[in-house]
Amino acid sequence: MREHDLVSSSSAALEGLKGIRYRLRGGSTKEKVAALLEAFQYGPKGIDLVIQALGDGVREVRELALLLLSYSSEATAEQALWNYLPFAKMQCLHTLTEFNLDCYKPEQHHPYYFAIADYNNTLICYWDLSYKQSFVNIWHLETGQSKKDFDLAMAHEFGLGKSGKVCIISFQDFLWPLDTETQEPIGTYPDYLMRTVQAHPHCLAVCPTKQPLVATGYTQGRTGKLDIWDYQTYTRRLHHQFQDVALIPYDNSWNQSKLNLWLTTPLLFTPDGKFLVARFKQRLQNRLQMWNTETGELTQTLDNLPTLTVNSLANRLDGQVLACGIRENKACVWELISDRILYTSSGVAPCLISSDGRVLIYCTDNYEIVVWDLAMNRKLCTLQGHTAPIGYVAMSSDRNFIVSYSIDRKIKIWGVPESLKYL
Template sequence: MAENSNQPRDYDAVKGGENSAPVGGVVLGGLEGVRMRFCSPVVEARVAALKEALNYGTFGLDLVIQALNDESMQIKKAAYLLLRERQETKVKLALKKYNHWKFFECLHTLEGHSHYVESVAIAPDGQTVVSCSPGDEGIINLWNLHSGKLRTTNLFRYSAYVNCIVISPDGQNVIGGGSQEEGIAIWNLHTGELKNTLRGHLYRVKSVAIAPDGQTLASGSWDKTIRIWNLHTGELKNTLIGHSDYVRSVAISPDGQTIVSGSSDNTIKIWNVHTGELRNTLIGHSDWVMSVAIAPDGDTLVSGSWDKTIHIWNLHTGELRNTIKARSSHILSVAISPDGQTIFSSGENGTIKLWNLHDGKLRNSLKEHSKRVNSVAISPDGQTIVSGSSDNTIKIWGVR
């Protein structure tokens, strides 16, 4: 039997008496009633109408989807929140290219570090944030991503400054890069046990990255090299030499075959993980390359520079596809959303900017930090952003 969205339901009111049948009466509820209430000048009434519309199957769902383009920002946001967990194909298609980032705001401000926050990372299960501050003498903090509450502090105390952190793909280990004396530390995420220390760099480690298979660790250092390690045994497998200045950022491709490094020599280098062969050198930035990130498709490379630009490259050919001019701020960190549609950049001016990866258009600016934002991370489900700043705080961003 075909669905009739205007037939009375248990929660609809029918004119004509308490026990009247709908035949010959007037249905005051129903989808038409929802549509009428959605035309109310009162925002709260319109939001209530959207929630009720979902009781009316396909027709009600269409009304909520249409509300994504309403003139009212509050209505757009309400429609998005009602739709984002739904699994219908038409909903997924409607949200695929929808700019939900415009609804993002600061949900929590985390205060626990006594000095600037240099690096933040989110665990694969989307529950835990890890942060480090070089000025805190090796202390790493763990936080609940959703509540913002501090879970542990001092648990991961290290004898050296920790400049950068990453969490292993299996969510079991935290890896931190420190000074040349103490090298790279590997801790158990759950117990804080120091499992191993990898030494080999001649100067501080500025960036670490782990291959998706959890076997290979890459580290970039101010000694101008990239080192490749077996994460489990601690064996140094290779040393990549080619940059003429500090290596500030490293990233590993989703297939685990390629390492990308960004340097203070203004270049980006692309290497074979297994052989150490230099595949390409990308020249285009006019100042330090501060951060590199590879999109989930494995084809797109994004780089952020002190020259206030973000470059988007073809990872395989080295072709420069697009340049985003931030203008107002040096770029300190870049990250890419799990769906590969959005670039996140953090700046020296304390702002986080969200860009469309394909056309370079600005999607939103998040302005809550009072000093430079050194690191930005995105949760696996794409619903939460975390940022670490020189104002000694971490901020968690999302939609509520």
């Protein structure tokens, strides 16, 4: 290559980086995302711009920067990730013990659903107290203060979608989409009442992010139905009738001898909404099926799994779909298409994996919470403070908060105190 060509190439790179830097400073969210993807192709100087984007005021930009850095081999990227991930500085910020449940013997009840609404950093806890009675608690993660409590009366199942902005409840054979903030039905009567053609669905799952998808499952004996619905267009994406197997129901016993089976749903969407994973029981074995929500095709079936729970799913940038859960009494992360196990630990349920497949959280027999960096294969921290087995763990998408529930009816909110954030 001639010297003139080298100079021209270098100048073009500098001009390209200058334009990327300009868009990252003042562009729209869409322009910033496109600029970050371009910057990633420019080597070390582009990585420097991606690192700077970790401080952007837009969450989507920060999350993409974090994801891109996890795929870089640059030493500066690794150090920036280590500095950015907040877990090493985490402490218990708040312990919640008051749930304001208006029911008989409230101390005997535990939540049926436990999740973080990312759009406003709140914890949402759903309780199915008795027939025709259910209750929701909402707390601010930053302050630990109760934001709102409300009664859903006749709801049977509950799930959050669109980063927590929408909650879907079921009653008899209807699904109701509600605005989480106002608890008002989305749409006009009677359009917001979606008939599922399933009397009393036994399980329900909602796509956690952008796709307006909800899955319902119904089992009677060894037969049943599985459906996927679009709750904005009121159309059905998939209908599957099964026999000789049963969707594994929620285990609400809170029995310490069943530590690895607590409160695990048989239906889970991947964060991008492209796949639904369903767990079935067949005699003494488990079956895992993976459905493409766009085509309705069965993508993968895993049979003969004696011990299996699936707690969460992730989409990696390279297209892999990861599952996190308990296999053969160990905490595992595996790739669903190939069924290749990527990581195992002696930990117990519940487990959790971040939506990009980078961070794994699992619990121990000593009631500790372990946070593990899968990309770097190292422990980030151990959170200690619970004095009873842990039944739920949730993490905010920006990784700033972890929330856990133990069977002694204590909720702990973990995060970085203000005094440590900028040290």
